[in-house]
Amino acid sequence: MTLTVVTPGTVEAAPRFRRRSLISRTPLRGKVALAVVSFLAVIALAAPLLPLPDPLSGDLSSRLLPFLSDGHPLGTDTQGRDMLSRLVYGMRTSLFAGVVPILIATLIGLTIGTIAGLAGRFVNTLLMRGVDLLFAFPGVLLALLLAISMGVGLGTLILALTLVWVAPVARIAETEVGRIRELDFVTAARSSGASGAVILIRQIVPVALPAVLAYSTSLVGANVAIAGGLGFIGLGVPSPQPELGSILYEMQSAVYSDPSLALAPVIVILLLSTLFPLVGDGLRDAITGKGNHS
Amino acid sequence: MDYKAIAQNRLIRLIAGRSVMTAVTALFIAIVVFFAIRSIPGDPALTILGTDSTPEEREQLRIVMGLDQPLMTQFSVWLRQIFKGDLGYSYSQGRPVTDIIGPALESTLLLGGAASVLAVIIALVMGNLATSRFRSIRRTTDWAEAIFLSAPQYTVALLFLILFAVLLPVFPAGGLSTRGDGSPSDVLSHILLPALALALAPGAQMARSLKTSITTLQSTELLPTLRARGLSPWRLSVHAHHNALPPMITVLGIQVGAMLGGALFVEQIFSIPGLGALVVQSVSLRDYTLVQAVALLIALIFVVVLLLADVVNALLDPRIRKGRA
Numbered sequence: 001m002t003l004t005v006v007t008p009g010t011v012e013a014a015p016r017f018r019r020r021s022l023i024s025r026t027p028l029r030g031k032v033a034l035a036v037v038s039f040l041a042v043i044a045l046a047a048p049l050l051p052l053p054d055p056l057s058g059d060l061s062s063r064l065l066p067f068l069s070d071g072h073p074l075g076t077d078t079q080g081r082d083m084l085s086r087l088v089y090g091m092r093t094s095l096f097a098g099v100v101p102i103l104i105a106t107l108i109g110l111t112i113g114t115i116a117g118l119a120g121r122f123v124n125t126l127l128m129r130g131v132d133l134l135f136a137f138p139g140v141l142l143a144l145l146l147a148i149s150m151g152v153g154l155g156t157l158i159l160a161l162t163l164v165w166v167a168p169v170a171r172i173a174e175t176e177v178g179r180i181r182e183l184d185f186v187t188a189a190r191s192s193g194a195s196g197a198v199i200l201i202r203q204i205v206p207v208a209l210p211a212v213l214a215y216s217t218s219l220v221g222a223n224v225a226i227a228g229g230l231g232f233i234g235l236g237v238p239s240p241q242p243e244l245g246s247i248l249y250e251m252q253s254a255v256y257s258d259p260s261l262a263l264a265p266v267i268v269i270l271l272l273s274t275l276f277p278l279v280g281d282g283l284r285d286a287i288t289g290k291g292n293h294s
Numbered sequence: 295m296d297y298k299a300i301a302q303n304r305l306i307r308l309i310a311g312r313s314v315m316t317a318v319t320a321l322f323i324a325i326v327v328f329f330a331i332r333s334i335p336g337d338p339a340l341t342i343l344g345t346d347s348t349p350e351e352r353e354q355l356r357i358v359m360g361l362d363q364p365l366m367t368q369f370s371v372w373l374r375q376i377f378k379g380d381l382g383y384s385y386s387q388g389r390p391v392t393d394i395i396g397p398a399l400e401s402t403l404l405l406g407g408a409a410s411v412l413a414v415i416i417a418l419v420m421g422n423l424a425t426s427r428f429r430s431i432r433r434t435t436d437w438a439e440a441i442f443l444s445a446p447q448y449t450v451a452l453l454f455l456i457l458f459a460v461l462l463p464v465f466p467a468g469g470l471s472t473r474g475d476g477s478p479s480d481v482l483s484h485i486l487l488p489a490l491a492l493a494l495a496p497g498a499q500m501a502r503s504l505k506t507s508i509t510t511l512q513s514t515e516l517l518p519t520l521r522a523r524g525l526s527p528w529r530l531s532v533h534a535h536h537n538a539l540p541p542m543i544t545v546l547g548i549q550v551g552a553m554l555g556g557a558l559f560v561e562q563i564f565s566i567p568g569l570g571a572l573v574v575q576s577v578s579l580r581d582y583t584l585v586q587a588v589a590l591l592i593a594l595i596f597v598v599v600l601l602l603a604d605v606v607n608a609l610l611d612p613r614i615r616k617g618r619a
Contacts, residue, residue: 140558
């Protein structure tokens with residue numbers, strides 16, 4: 001039996017060293033989701049190396065071929081292009097439009113949230129009320145307005161989606177930083193004379209970052225969904241570049257004649273949108289220690 | 295009248311404070327919507343008149359539309375017209391925007407109302423299953439909740455459309471009625487699939503909040519005490535749900551935003567002539583007066599719903615309702 005002696009002055013150290021890696025502490029569901037996401041990401045990245053037909057050229061005489069046709073395992077679309085190839089290349093675009101805005105928004109949101117969390121009451125109120133204002137828009141509507149105001153294109157789509165996600169990340173970051181700065185180890189560092197910058201970089205950011213990143217990972221799912229939605233109404237990446245939303249739009253006209261063919265892009269978007277939140281939730285549970293129980 | 299008592303009434307103060315915030319938010323929304331639409335690349339006059347118009351004709355139209363004025367003047371003119379109930383003229387439909395919006399608003403409110411009712415039902419069922427005594431039920435509910443929360447509404451809508459209207463034609467595939475006589479069963483069968491597609495995420499989110507409330511309550515002595523006093527299981531359950539209500543209303547208010555956003559696609563998929571479908575159609579027709587008006591209306595509905603959720607919550611709280619300062 002070991003005795004743990006807790007003296008009155010003992011404080012929790014900033015958890016810099018972890019016994020087990022974050023992924024090993026993630027609950028099974030998160031691990032499975034992470035494995036599937038990684039698999040899909042690898043396929044999307046390696047698309048040019050895979051033996052796939054050209055996603056852009058099709059033979060109009062072989063349009064809307066059913067599943068498991070010769071050379072077209074997932075059939076062909078309304079213009080006779082190979083569906084599997086279009087989905088793989090579409091996933092490439094959609095993952096890019098899904099991940100990049102979240103990365104940029106995380107950087108901006110984290111900065112805003114950290115400043116708001118550390119600043120005095122006036123700056124905090126100013127920044128967070130600004131963030132609140134952005135929440136007044138349904139995300140899809142804001143993305144739509146920004147997308148049409150800047151013109152259609154991959155670059156403007158990325159910019160519009162980034163602006164949508166800054167506010168949610170900033171809010172989470174502010175909550176995290178505000179919580180952490182009241183914790184004992186920060187007080188200890190402050191009372192031992194550490195400068196503000198050192199406390200921020202060595203004590204607060206390392207603790208806040210994983211939680212914010214877990215949240216951002218979840219957001220990728222919602223972002224893929226919005227990007228796909230904009231593609232679905234013709235405001236996404238301009239054709240002919242395949243993108244999951246625009247594939248869905250093209251296949252919508254085939255819903256009644258070939259319903260099962262239209263299912264494939266629906267399922268890919270559904271998969272991507274639900275997997276990222278599962279990974280994010282798993283990471284969050286691993287960070288908060290909730291995953292240790294199951 | 296006792297003005298001092300009114301000023302001290304917590305309920306009135308709360309509503310007044312929230313209303314001011316709502317007004318500020320509404321102004322911000324108007325600014326964003328206006329400037330987003332005005333910064334769209336391209337000449338609106340060219341879009342409306344087409345490429346075979348002369349430069350003089352286009353200049354004429356620009357003056358008629360007020361586009362030659364400075365932006366701030368245009369904004370204040372636009373805002374003043376809105377307060378007068380004039381939302382502009384839709385060139386693609388050849389009618390004033392207010393005439394178009396009325397029926398569309400009705401359809402969207404019907405869809406949103408149905409979706410909210412379904413969401414509450416889903417939340418009550420899932421929230422209680424999630425606190426079930428059986429581990430397997432809890433885990434299954436947990437999975438369903440995770441998927442419901444993040445499945446994009448348009449994929450769910452397309453899935454429902456393909457599965458239950460095309461492959462297994464049990465439900466009509468689009469529109470709001472077939473017979474056109476507005477009989478409840480007819481409308482209900484049309485609205486069920488799209489409303490369900492919109493209700494999954496809000497339902498799961500509310501279920502999560504209900505689950506938290508019930509789990510918190512289970513760790514207290516309240517339920518055993520009430521049981522000891524001889525209350526029936528039904529009354530116990532009512533007590534357990536009573537405290538869960540305010541956070542669920544807040545969640546539903548926030549989720550109305552997601553529903554309105556999702557309606558953009560879901561209405562399009564199920565051919566429901568609502569506000570969402572109107573936005574999408576007017577975007578593709580480049581009728582930006584109409585986009586501007588409908589986007590503004592959708593965002594305003596959301597802000598008003600958030601305000602209502604706050605007020606209802608305040609009314610449910612006996613400390614605030616009784617007006618003690």
